[in-house]
Amino acid sequence: MIEKKLIVDVCLSPQLYPAYERGDTIVVVIDVLRATSAICTAFEYGVKDMIPVATVEEAVAYKQKGFLVGAERNGIALDGFDFGNSPYSYMTDKIKAQTVVISTTNGTQAIEAARNAYKIVIGAFTNISALCNWLLLQNKSVLLLCSGWKNRLNLEDSVFAGAVTDRLMNSEKFTTGDAALASLFLYQQTQQSQIKFFHNSSHSRRLAAMGLKKDIKYCFSLDKTKHIPFLKGDRLVV
Amino acid sequence: MIEKKLIVDVCLSPQLYPAYERGDTIVVVIDVLRATSAICTAFEYGVKDMIPVATVEEAVAYKQKGFLVGAERNGIALDGFDFGNSPYSYMTDKIKAQTVVISTTNGTQAIEAARNAYKIVIGAFTNISALCNWLLLQNKSVLLLCSGWKNRLNLEDSVFAGAVTDRLMNSEKFTTGDAALASLFLYQQTQQSQIKFFHNSSHSRRLAAMGLKKDIKYCFSLDKTKHIPFLKGDRLVV
Numbered sequence A, B: 001m002i003e004k005k006l007i008v009d010v011c012l013s014p015q016l017y018p019a020y021e022r023g024d025t026i027v028v029v030i031d032v033l034r035a036t037s038a039i040c041t042a043f044e045y046g047v048k049d050m051i052p053v054a055t056v057e058e059a060v061a062y063k064q065k066g067f068l069v070g071a072e073r074n075g076i077a078l079d080g081f082d083f084g085n086s087p088y089s090y091m092t093d094k095i096k097a098q099t100v101v102i103s104t105t106n107g108t109q110a111i112e113a114a115r116n117a118y119k120i121v122i123g124a125f126t127n128i129s130a131l132c133n134w135l136l137l138q139n140k141s142v143l144l145l146c147s148g149w150k151n152r153l154n155l156e157d158s159v160f161a162g163a164v165t166d167r168l169m170n171s172e173k174f175t176t177g178d179a180a181l182a183s184l185f186l187y188q189q190t191q192q193s194q195i196k197f198f199h200n201s202s203h204s205r206r207l208a209a210m211g212l213k214k215d216i217k218y219c220f221s222l223d224k225t226k227h228i229p230f231l232k233g234d235r236l237v238v
Helices: A014-020 A035-044 A056-064 A107-113 A125-138 A155-169 A178-192 A202-209 A213-219 B014-020 B035-044 B056-064 B107-113 B125-138 B155-169 B178-192 B202-209 B213-219
Strands: A006-011 A025-030 A049-052 A068-073 A099-103 A119-123 A141-146 A174-176 A230-232 A235-237 B006-011 B025-030 B049-052 B068-073 B099-103 B119-123 B141-146 B174-176 B230-232 B235-237
Touching (some): A006 A178, A014 B014, A025 A125, A025 A155, A035 A049, A035 A107, A125 A213, A155 A174, A155 A178, A155 B178, A178 B155, A178 B178, B006 B178, B014 B107, B025 B125, B025 B155, B035 B125, B125 B155
Parallel strands (some): A006 A141, A006 A174, A025 A119, A025 A141, A049 A099, B049 B099, B068 B099
């Protein structure tokens, strides 16, 4: 019998991170709509590294120093920056071998909350298989950190956390915390009943109302990249 | 067509309450294992009122003044008090027409977090039908506040929140926030697959290990009482 000692758990809001913090755990930061999906895309399109910053002020300071900067709040790309939060905006040669600074409503806040973790990696449906296969090889506990929406739970990040939990639990290496189990059941329900769960997600509705259905479709696509961006110092790299 | 303007949402940890706080909303405090189940039991057995306090120090102070006091931490009844957190401990004539002070690991912390809400009521499987029928008559938005476990999500409170959401959504009066939808899907999954979900709950396992299976069974029983305790000033009353 394999000794079950690794834990997979889910933190459904960056604000709860201190309650879930444990040493020696890999933290997967999740912001399906759209920050972590966009970050994965940027690495697929050849960005050298990315600097996540929590505040617009920091983004402005980097812009003034001549960096390429993506900045978004409440689903809207901020004026005066190079990119917003749409994965499509990063599908460009402009970013190739460049450093890009990024600040978003929720995703970069989650990175900030977990900054002192043992290891931070970026997860999205667009890199889910690469991510899960890599996690299964690490022999470390895993905390799936959902960015949510302004400290509230959101549906798409929770379902993604359930999808990852599902893949990790197949290995029998892991045991679950309650939040991982809840996310797993939630994910199973969306699979079994074939609910188009993202139509019910408040942020999907918000983005759809902004004409961003194409973004939503892309962010729910599996395995667009094999990259797993991780935080090294203050930069995301692969 | 009925105008959907009432919101039912779920706050999965007392720590997230500020992110969900809205005026004019009924807050249902939930701590299935076992504080809110025990509180409902106490009112069924004729307690006059209950004073929830967050700290053990306050509980001691009330005890010294001669009050009946229930105090529990980490599933264990504290020495020197009259009751712990077991519903069975309140099934006694001793509490009839008396005031009982109560302090628990999570439940009384949730009450404390929401103390300034428009209205706070107590929910448990043991009063679920009375609670839902009453909520449906109020024409107010509803926030289901899960006590969780030390600011982390727990399975039984989340599933209960999903069960209440399910009953409220049948009325077509309510629209859901993402956390309510996630809890609803979670509840539906536990119903459909007939998973004995509470065997998977970390706190169920904790209590079962303490020999408290009888408590668990009772706390998952439906409709043992029609009382809906609510906070009036600093006291729970019916």
